[in-house]
Amino acid sequence: MLHEEVVGRIRAILLDGEIPPGARIPERELCERLEISRTPLREALKVLAAEGLVQLLPHRGSRAAKLTDKDMRDLFEVCQGLEALAGELACERITDAEIDAIAAAHADMVQHYREGDLIQYYRGNRAIHEAIVTAAGNPVLAGLYTSVTARIRRARYVTPMTPQRWALAVREHEAILNALQRRDGAGLSHILRAHLRHKREEVLQAGFAETEANDLTLRIA
Amino acid sequence: MLHEEVVGRIRAILLDGEIPPGARIPERELCERLEISRTPLREALKVLAAEGLVQLLPHRGSRAAKLTDKDMRDLFEVCQGLEALAGELACERITDAEIDAIAAAHADMVQHYREGDLIQYYRGNRAIHEAIVTAAGNPVLAGLYTSVTARIRRARYVTPMTPQRWALAVREHEAILNALQRRDGAGLSHILRAHLRHKREEVLQAGFAETEANDLTLRIA
DNA sequence: TTTTTCATTTTTGAATGCAAAATTTGCGAT
DNA sequence: ATCGCAAATTTTGCATTCAAAAATGAAAAA
Numbered sequence: 001m002l003h004e005e006v007v008g009r010i011r012a013i014l015l016d017g018e019i020p021p022g023a024r025i026p027e028r029e030l031c032e033r034l035e036i037s038r039t040p041l042r043e044a045l046k047v048l049a050a051e052g053l054v055q056l057l058p059h060r061g062s063r064a065a066k067l068t069d070k071d072m073r074d075l076f077e078v079c080q081g082l083e084a085l086a087g088e089l090a091c092e093r094i095t096d097a098e099i100d101a102i103a104a105a106h107a108d109m110v111q112h113y114r115e116g117d118l119i120q121y122y123r124g125n126r127a128i129h130e131a132i133v134t135a136a137g138n139p140v141l142a143g144l145y146t147s148v149t150a151r152i153r154r155a156r157y158v159t160p161m162t163p164q165r166w167a168l169a170v171r172e173h174e175a176i177l178n179a180l181q182r183r184d185g186a187g188l189s190h191i192l193r194a195h196l197r198h199k200r201e202e203v204l205q206a207g208f209a210e211t212e213a214n215d216l217t218l219r220i221a
Numbered sequence: 222m223l224h225e226e227v228v229g230r231i232r233a234i235l236l237d238g239e240i241p242p243g244a245r246i247p248e249r250e251l252c253e254r255l256e257i258s259r260t261p262l263r264e265a266l267k268v269l270a271a272e273g274l275v276q277l278l279p280h281r282g283s284r285a286a287k288l289t290d291k292d293m294r295d296l297f298e299v300c301q302g303l304e305a306l307a308g309e310l311a312c313e314r315i316t317d318a319e320i321d322a323i324a325a326a327h328a329d330m331v332q333h334y335r336e337g338d339l340i341q342y343y344r345g346n347r348a349i350h351e352a353i354v355t356a357a358g359n360p361v362l363a364g365l366y367t368s369v370t371a372r373i374r375r376a377r378y379v380t381p382m383t384p385q386r387w388a389l390a391v392r393e394h395e396a397i398l399n400a401l402q403r404r405d406g407a408g409l410s411h412i413l414r415a416h417l418r419h420k421r422e423e424v425l426q427a428g429f430a431e432t433e434a435n436d437l438t439l440r441i442a
Numbered sequence: 443t444t445t446t447t448c449a450t451t452t453t454t455g456a457a458t459g460c461a462a463a464a465t466t467t468g469c470g471a472t
Numbered sequence: 473a474t475c476g477c478a479a480a481t482t483t484t485g486c487a488t489t490c491a492a493a494a495a496t497g498a499a500a501a502a
Binding site for chain 1: 223224228260263264265267268270271272273277279292295296298299301302303305306310359360361362364365369
Binding site: 224257258260261 | 485486487488492493494495
């Protein structure tokens, strides 16, 4: 198993919430499960620590990183900035084919909205945002975006998606698609910012509390 | 020696250009020099690879990452976006004391400009940009900024700093300080973008060529 | 002389082993 | 029964070791 694959598999375990935020990472168990020795596992953990997904405590092992409210706000702010930039760049560089693909994804997402399928809606939503970032044609930007959104997503916040909020989000997405089709970078950037700000407000309002269990883990330890 | 210290020392070696871009990283030598074994060294190299400073080639060791023109453009674009965001946030959060400190640093920098001391000017310039990012009060943003600027700086580009360019840069910095003092987030963001765009144009125009020696190293290898 | 092949050396990637640190456990004192 | 403290156990961090892959170099063939 290649180094990158080890990192990827542990990242997936963390993102799936299988090791919840704040929980201790069981070195020995992971070694057995991935069928590797401690050396490559520890290399991967240090990489993930640099990414912000893992917290290393000298002589005390590693834990799945736990996000505070402040961390969450910071991540959202940065995410907003990155998406706004991606939107501007995408308008300069996006091809007609890419726009068509996003339009199709958008139609798909709206369909899920109409059907009230939140899970599928989220999936489509994410695909669109990622497509915009990809269309920006900047791998550095794409890398940072992936890392930041991964950290946000891991928090598994549950926002109460009211019909009003949902309708607003869909309207914003209409505007996003529209700006893209007009290749209006400044406009798109502006809409994306507002869109993300709304999402951030939702999440922070909901408290996005990390589960009790983990707090307990930390308190006991 | 702690893990983070190992990472830091190797990063410094890379940023100093002691191991030039594209050059092979001599594991054994570094081990002897840092007085550590290969295990912690290799952990550090993987972390630096994730940061983009080191390139890992499976079964072929590691090299100091080499930046193409495209990489450079991408990094500048992202840097621009991050600084623009930092500027906006800073305007919301910066304290009077922080503004005063930046004003002092600015005066200092202008003095170096008057004296024609380019090295000190650059140092002051960098301090101001970093202070703005710090004033944004967002550690996630600060971390990404540090990582991106480090990669840019490592390229050791030499731009022909003409009197005109220099004068323009100083004027832009006046405007930056001014916007900060007025806490004009949108304005500051706009100026920072232009400022960075000008710098990027300088650098890309100059070609920022990685040194011949490294190209040779790669070609032979 | 140039190219190809093959044995030798070096280097890489990962498992194991070992000392130091931290955690847990057990026992005695209050 | 509870607290405190020391011994035992576990876990961590790193050095060492080992197998596999790649680089090197020398000899033979073209």
